[in-house]
Amino acid sequence: MGLCAYAFGQEPKALAPGKTPDAGVQAYDIQDSVLIKTKEAISLSAMVVRKKGLNSTAPAALFFTIYADHDDNLAEAKRSADHGYIGVVVNSRGKALSPDVINPYEKESTDVNGAVDWISKHPWTDGRVAIYGGSYSGFAAWAATKQLHPALKTIVPYVAAIPGFGLPMENNVFLNANYGWGFYVGNNKYLDETGYYDRKHWNDMQFNWYHSGVAYRKIDSIEGRQNPLLQRWLQHPSYDEYWQNMVPWQEDFAKINIPVLSVTGYYDDGQISALRYFKEHYKYNKNANHYLIIGPYDHFGAQKGGFPELRDYKVDPVALINTRQITYEWMDYVLKGGPKPALLKDKINYEVMGANKWKHAPAIDKMNNQVLRLYLTGQKSGENQVLSKQKMKSKGFLSQEVDFADRKGTNNDYYPYPIVRKELDRSTGLYFISDPFEEEVSVDGIFSGLLKASINKKDMDVGLVLYELLPDGTYFHLSYFLGRASYAKDMTHRNLLKEGEISSIPFSSTRMFSRHLSKGSRLLVMLDINKNPFAQINYGTGKDVSEESITDAKVPLKIKWYNDSYVDIPVWKY
Structure with a gap:
């Protein structure tokens, strides 16, 4: 990163x-x-x-x-x-x-x-x-x-x-x-x-x-x-x-x-x-x-x-x-x-x-004529999970664990440098892939969505990255989101998550983009927790994050990401 x-x-x-x-x-x-x-x-x-x-x-x-x-x-x-x-x-x-x-x-x-x-x-x-x-x-x-x-x-x-x-x-x-x-x-x-x-x-x-x-x-x-x-x-x-x-x-x-x-x-x-x-x-x-x-x-x-x-x-x-x-x-x-x-x-x-x-x-x-809602499911597609147009009939979740005491690596490689990559670092995070587009389209506007999650702590900082996966296997960085879950509904007031309860985390402050996608391209979403040298580290205690330190990292963050989470992708169908 x-x-x-x-x-x-x-x-x-x-x-x-x-x-x-x-x-x-x-x-x-x-x-x-x-x-x-x-x-x-x-x-x-x-x-x-x-x-x-x-x-x-x-x-x-x-x-x-x-x-x-x-x-x-x-x-x-x-x-x-x-x-x-x-x-x-x-x-x-x-x-x-x-x-x-x-x-x-x-x-x-x-x-x-x-x-x-x-x-x-x-x-x-x-x-x-x-x-x-x-x-x-x-x-x-x-x-x-x-x-x-x-x-x-x-x-x-x-x-x-x-x-x-x-x-x-x-x-x-x-x-x-x-x-x-x-x-x-x-x-x-x-x-x-x-x-x-x-x-x-x-x-x-x-x-x-x-x-x-x-x-x-x-x-x-x-x-x-x-x-x-x-x-x-x-x-x-x-x-x-x-x-x-x-x-x-x-x-x-x-x-x-x-x-x-x-x-x-x-x-x-x-x-x-x-x-x-x-x-x-x-x-x-x-x-x-x-x-x-x-x-x-x-x-x-x-x-x-x-x-x-x-x-x-x-x-x-x-x-x-x-x-x-x-x-x-x-x-x-x-x-x-x-x-x-x-x-x-x-x-x-x-x-x-x-x-x-x-x-x-x-x-x-009006930049798009269709909003494509894709659900973050637990179904597998190769090395990825499936981004599905259909909401799952039964509730399920994917688990993720983040050890904030471990500083040998980092989480959430979200920054678009370079914009086009031959491969991604998959050492952390969850990856969700769509079906191939059956026709040429463009994705125009601001992607948004809703994450459903339960955690064993009171807060977390979430990262999302949206890529185009081209038919030749290269990845084109389209947009990303970085945000604190406790401010997702109101950036003026902190609302801590309740341990063990399912929380709804809306996101919309992502970057606008416009990109022509060829037939056969797919969308890939990376979901991760922010832990790296480039921003605050939110240990999830509920204290002022600026006051938290590695002494607050004794218990890893454990997350259940539920399969009714989704992203909304603005699409222009020709």
Whole structure:
């Protein structure tokens, strides 16, 4: 199993894919040492760039970022100026020239609006602002909509994070992938690259913690220095008000009436965040004007428009787009009356992997014309169990045992790297296979389902992976789920399982995908318990998982997976 790619030492460098060629300082009016004072008395460091010779006012394109890199930020502002906008880059509080305390995520809902308010009042703009950008900047764009400023007219978030949902925990399971990020952005006014790109250091840290068996709350003692940001996060294992205050929550979405264009990828580690914004926006605002572009991109590729080869998978040529160009086309459409970007033929615009074509749908549930329900049975089919279209007439179960004290191996190899595999590690988990498809189909959308299980403990962290098994015997990774059973029904409140009783564990926060399946392909589901160096280990005592250690592993986890468990697969039958 490899490190999650949503991880150490990559994200910031990918946020500025290709600097704008410098047309000479004489081509721009540049203010690169601006301090914005907000009504909360916070100072934010900013750059403002205008094209010389611009005799009229123009809308502003705001890129709000925690990555205080002068050259990259200046290139970003110039790019917007080259497209006919006032290019504004604002750094988070405490970064660059700001004298305040660095505070990732927690105050952006007010700080970004402070920047919008400041921009809208300057005579060099026409009073209208668009916010765009990827990852942290995508999060910042959504944070601004929590208290929507009248000057904000559109946002274009790429691979937008939701703190507490996609990172630093996913479905209430804390991940290690962003462990070093707080040092990178928080150690000084700019970026602390000392050791941040040392993959061996971070990999060793995770394995050393795993083999030590110490509680997750003490993982920073393994790394050798305190991690105050992580420790603050660990105080909030539920998606509580701490996280809810950072971005729109429930009815907040009903008030978001500006046009939105979201971009994400099938292999974006934070895709569940980007998709949650989309789903919640339409859930609470039936008249939302929100478009989505999604294709075979990872966290960095989506911000650029894709790479010809992704984790050894050769991407369809038609999937390669220009994210930044589409961004400015969208801004022109919303703010200048220009044509809508050609790719946006409906609200959801998605590339069908293997078919080399784009499809378009008005809603997620319209991406498919059939939902295939497959039951996880105890019947054997070679080395696998059977995924059956028919529910079993009599109740049965499959047993699994996980010894958390055993650190010689790991469980739950869920991460899609590589995307296409010749074989799978079957040392742990249960594998369920469908019948071959008798005709060509595509699987388009989000897979979900319901697990029925009884355990001898009070909780467990579940992993599911969905593969296509091709007729030639290779495996294509389609999607996965990782989540804590006690939060399956409500991510804001923990409901422990009752020992020995059958529990229903619904899951739906999986990754969207679209893939053309040839005749003879099958679907394969892997079901396992999460136990590896890359995330918290849930020992099942019912205590705060961050407090549990290997001393809580005296009794192995024993599970009965019942045969009325199922997965729902979205299928488009031609």
